[in-house]
Amino acid sequence: MTTPPILELRGVSKNFGNTLALHNINLEIANGEFLTLLGPSGCGKTTILRILSGFEAPTRGAVFLNGQEITSSPPELRQVNTVFQSYALFPHMSVWDNVAFGLRMQKRPKVEINQRVAEILRRVHLAEYGDRMPRQLSGGQQQRVAIARAIINNPLVLLLDEPFSALDLKLRKQMQFEIKHLQRQIGITFVFVTHDQEEAFAMSDRVVVMNEGTVIQVGSPQEIYEEPESLFVARFVGEINVLEGDIRAARPGGTYQAEVEGVPFILHSRREFAEGETVKVLLRPEDLKVYLEQEKAQQPPFFLGTINETVYKGATVDILRTLDNGKKLQAAEFFNEDDADITYRPGDRVSVTWVEGWEVVLNAEGE
Amino acid sequence: MERVPSPGASRFREASIAGTWLWLGLFALLPNLVLLLVAFLDRDTVGFFIPSLTLDNFRELFAPVFLGVLWDSIRLALCSTLVCLLAAYPFAYALAKAGPRLRPWLLLLVIIPFWTNSLIRTYALILMIGAQGLVNKCALGLGLIGAPLELMYTDFAVFAGMTYTFLPFMILPLYASIEKLDPGLADAAKDLGAGSLRTFWHSTLPLTLPGVVAGCILVFLPSLGSFYIPEILGGATNMLLGTFIKNQFLVAKNWPLGAASSSVLTLLLVLLAVLYRFTSQRAAGGYNAPLNARRDGE
Known part of the structure; x- marks a missing residue:
């Protein structure tokens, strides 16, 4: 200043x-x-x-x-x-x-x-x-x-x-x-x-x-x-999903090869992490992307899971679902006028991923 | 909006309200009306009064003797009211701001004399201010005075007795109104640049004015009408209003004059009650005023 x-x-x-x-x-x-x-x-x-x-x-x-x-x-x-x-x-x-x-x-x-x-x-x-x-x-x-x-x-x-x-x-x-x-x-x-x-x-x-x-x-x-x-x-400042991860290898440019909930992902962060460090990967509900399994072939990586419940909120729909390893996630989707008829029912099989680079990575002690 | 009461509850309500009215009518309104009537009747040396209308009794109230009595009484009552107010306000304030542990004890200090028979308390005061009383003994012992002060049977003794007797009547309404006060208002006044004095003057005092007025009425009126305190503590020289009224009824057997002077006292009470209503409405920001009527008028 x-x-x-x-x-x-x-x-x-x-x-x-x-x-x-x-x-x-x-x-x-x-x-x-x-x-x-x-x-x-x-x-x-x-x-x-x-x-x-x-x-x-x-x-x-x-x-x-x-x-x-x-x-x-x-x-x-x-x-x-x-x-x-x-x-x-x-x-x-x-x-x-x-x-x-x-x-x-x-x-x-x-x-x-x-x-x-x-x-x-x-x-x-x-x-x-x-x-x-x-x-x-x-x-x-x-x-x-x-x-x-x-x-x-x-x-x-x-x-x-x-x-x-x-x-x-x-x-x-x-x-x-x-x-x-x-x-x-x-x-x-x-x-x-x-x-x-x-x-x-x-x-x-x-x-x-x-x-x-x-x-x-x-x-x-x-x-x-x-x-x-x-x-x-x-x-405190909003809904968030917390995923467990392990750093596998550091790459140049602030990216890391990591395993998140057992699935290999590329993580982006300005923070320094050591190889083998346990991290938490934070994702806002609106940053998650959900696809019905049969909808279209997805580029890996993604998680597989099952829809538990959908909550209608007016402008958005909250989607609660469980990953195959038992982890519960929450996603929020805005209504899309182009495919307004996409609805999820409890029990639907889905794949989940996120917009690359929108994740926040903290070390596991960062409580 | 109003809940429709069941017939039984409604009958109970009507009955209890009617009971209250009956009680007040029989034992408050009727005697006062009789008193007012007697005030307009003629004096009878054998019976109590004779049924012929006259304004003589009220004319007698303008005689220098009675005006002197009235003036002395008002002066004394005003003085004790003022001293009660000055002593009670800081105490009531401390009481309202005291912590939960201290407050019951402070309150007890007020309630115990409040519950004690005031005649006993007046006699107790003799032990304090008499020639052999505690005050004189202490002052003599400390060498402050050479001979015992003559405190008893003076205006000062009456004044001290009234102040002491009626102080709780001042503290309690003050405490009630200070305790209700939103402490945020004093903060707001300070925040807006008022020092402690001006915060008190512009915010605390006007908002506790109903308590001040209520306390003053509760001290002033009994002080004005009291007859046992001046009789026990006061001298024979200065007669006060209470003694005057008592004497008209019991000694001089002049009921009409006693009734007339007593009616003047009642009138004063009514005027003060109107004043109280007015100040409490102002302090409440017109809350008690018919709000809808005001809005409709705009």
Whole structure:
């Protein structure tokens, strides 16, 4: 990164009593970036957010905002604002007063406050709702008020703590789109916390995958999904098939002669493996190709197996089947308009292979 | 939407509601109406009153003697309400924020005096502030004072007695409203740039206002009407409203005047109840207000 980071965590650890909530977190967040902290509940992502907002102090380590150390400065003195999970709108104040709160605390002139509140309410499509009380709004509208109330202060960083968890699926998708759009418009750095990988991928420039208080992997959504560095990440960000393999011989150009579930395959990987090493071969359901045995003659290599079950999912069909050696695999196929009548029935014999080079190979200890 | 109750359940519901109404009507509304009626009747030195209508009793309430009594009582009640509020709020706050292990013990500190007969507690206070009381003994022992302070039979003693007796009535409603408070709101206020003081002023206080008002009513009204505390702890010099009313009924045998002054107290209660309803609606963000009616009006 050539420009200095807007936000930086250096060696941050946090203990709650004897529990280690965060362990040595190092993270740099670039100005204007949309960064998501992704992980299962209890992984420490919300603790990071509360350390950034100033509601928790790290046990060890330091936090820098725009080059200034803010490790021990209180929330009200940080140029950081939060959209809370429960919105935390002041129930005794109108929408207008809620949004104006931050500017009033800064003792801005009335004219400026009126102008900026009106502008921000227009931006979140709530221009007509200034007089309403929070209780009179729908969940989506309350969400917009919470966002407006936070961004009106022009924070250097906006923190969002699972802001969509109370919304239904359709509204959540719409708000994801709106927030992403808003972030591009105003150019403020967003740090977003979620346990929903789909949400993380849809919105973020970079995703930080966390587990048990440590950062497991940082990367673009595509890197995280296609190049997981560990089995945890691979499993957390989507369905995955894990196959057992043995490296037989290394070849030039990052390819390996290997045996996967007893069938010889060529594996591609940027990682180094030794001859005879046991590996795990990870394949996304949508990367698998399934053919009925009688359909057409397949170029080896492939696995042979039997269809167990198909699950209709609307846009895709999940196909569960068992390889001849007993291994269970899951594949997802998109409907193909050209041969819409291809259906699999339980008991059908099939051959299975994958698009060469789309596999992820990890060493067997990479759990 | 509403579940249709079975005939039996419906009859039970009607019967229990009717029972409550009957009880309230017989033992609360009716006596008060009789009291109000008596307030408009003439005084009789032999019987209790004679049935001729008059406004004399209310006119007498504007006499300097009664106004003096009223003013002294209100002043004392306001002072003890204020001190109760200032003492109770931090305690109620600590109580609401206390951990699960500490909280029952703190609550017990409030509940025990709350359950103890207040007459006994008032007499107990004599042991504390009397000439040979604990306060004087300690202060003498420490050399803070040369001679025992005369605390008993003063306005201060009455004030201390009221504050001590009615403090739990302030703590409990405050605790209830602080405990309900979403801690996220204080976080939000701080996040938006409010320091601790302004967070309290703009968020915590307005949202716990129903508790403040309820507690103030529960302390102010009994303080205003109390007669045993001033009689036990107070001097003979300053008569208070409670003693005044009691004297009209029991000593001066002037029931109409007692009824009139007592009605004024009841009116005050009604006004304060209206105030309470108003503040709790505001704190709830119009939640208790007829929401649909408001929407229809727009």
